[in-house]
Amino acid sequence: EAQVTQNPRYLITVTGKKLTVTCSQNMNHEYMSWYRQDPGLGLRQIYYSMNVEVTDKGDVPEGYKVSRKEKRNFPLILESPSPNQTSLYFCASSPNSGFTDTQYFGPGTRLTVL
Amino acid sequence: KQEVTQIPAALSVPEGENLVLNCSFTDSAIYNLQWFRQDPGKGLTSLLLIQSSQREQTSGRLNASLDKSSGRSTLYIAASQPGDSATYLCAMGANAGKSTFGDGTTLTVKP
Numbered sequence: 497e498a499q500v501t502q503n504p505r506y507l508i509t510v511t512g513k514k515l516t517v518t519c520s521q522n523m524n525h526e527y528m529s530w531y532r533q534d535p536g537l538g539l540r541q542i543y544y545s546m547n548v549e550v551t552d553k554g555d556v557p558e559g560y561k562v563s564r565k566e567k568r569n570f571p572l573i574l575e576s577p578s579p580n581q582t583s584l585y586f587c588a589s590s591p592n593s594g595f596t597d598t599q600y601f602g603p604g605t606r607l608t609v610l
Numbered sequence: 611k612q613e614v615t616q617i618p619a620a621l622s623v624p625e626g627e628n629l630v631l632n633c634s635f636t637d638s639a640i641y642n643l644q645w646f647r648q649d650p651g652k653g654l655t656s657l658l659l660i661q662s663s664q665r666e667q668t669s670g671r672l673n674a675s676l677d678k679s680s681g682r683s684t685l686y687i688a689a690s691q692p693g694d695s696a697t698y699l700c701a702m703g704a705n706a707g708k709s710t711f712g713d714g715t716t717l718t719v720k721p
Contacts, residue, residue, distance in 0.1 A: 508696070529709065539654075539711035541700065546707055554708065587651060598644060599701075601654040 498523045501604035502587050508608045509577055514520040516607050517572045519587030528570035529554070529599070530562065533585040537585070545570055577609040612616040612637040616712035621650050623690055624720050631685040631715045633700035643676050643683045648697045648714070656683070657698075690719045 500521045519528065529544035531554075541554030545564040553570055554604060559581055561573040570589075585605045591597040612638040613636045623629050633643070642661050646654040658667045660683065666675040673686040681698055697714040704710070 497690075527707070527708075531711075536713075538713040539701075541709050544707050544709070551705055555710070588654075594663045598656040599654075600656070601646075603653045 498600075500587055500589050500600050502585075502602040502605045505603065505606060506606050508610065510610050511578055512576050515577060515607075516536075517576050517585060517587075517604060517607070519570045519572065519573075520568050521570075521589040522568065523589065523600070524567065525589035525600075526567070526592050527558070527599075528564065529588045529590075530560070530570070530572050530578070531586045531588065532556065533586060533604075534583050542572070542585075579609050581607065582609045583607060612679040612702060612704055612708070613615060614710050615711040616698075616700060616715050618628070618715060619713065620718075622718040622720065625649045625690060626694060627690050627719075628686070628688050628713075629717070631687070631698050631700075631717070632697055633683040633712055635681050635702045637684070637702065637710075637711070638678060638681065639704055640678060641705075644701045644703065645672075645674050645683075645685050646699045646701065648699060650697075654699065654719050680719070686718075692719045692721050695719050 503518045530542040531539045534541045543562040545551045564593045564600040586601040590599045615634045642706040644659045657676045665674040671688040676683045696715045699714040
């Protein structure tokens, strides 16, 4: 089944404890992206990747890191999480980087930073 | 900075009614406009994608239009059903790679 998977789906952690949220797609998509969704602020783009080894900042990249070493994986790294990073995170992928195709979203990761 | 606005924030209609959701954007250098549906606690499901060279797209009871000159897109839902109740988001793709979402319209269709 074609899908975007995220792990973990739920995570509660403490301030400063490094964490990684994984994202994987099995559709051989070039483009991948991370978003966070917060009440009253909507969905905001964190980072995106046009292809392997190509990443760029979205609107809210502060406090996050990403890497794209393989086409299928695009992990989101929080080196030192803070409470303001408590949010619902979504990973998405698209067949190509030209935005001529739809974005497919993962199920989301709900992160709580205490 | 690209901005996407959706009005109204919430809408309640009786079953069977036709309705229109609105999306406006500030950047004329748009690559595409995509409409999504989000159910409570769930991810986003793509409904329709309109390329910048297109004026509209249709899928079943849904029709989305795009007017680049006025910076507006509409999602038309015909003969609404209670199962259509969800939050509808529009997203503008621009500067290949960047994607900006509206805050969404929460639709309730009453039986």
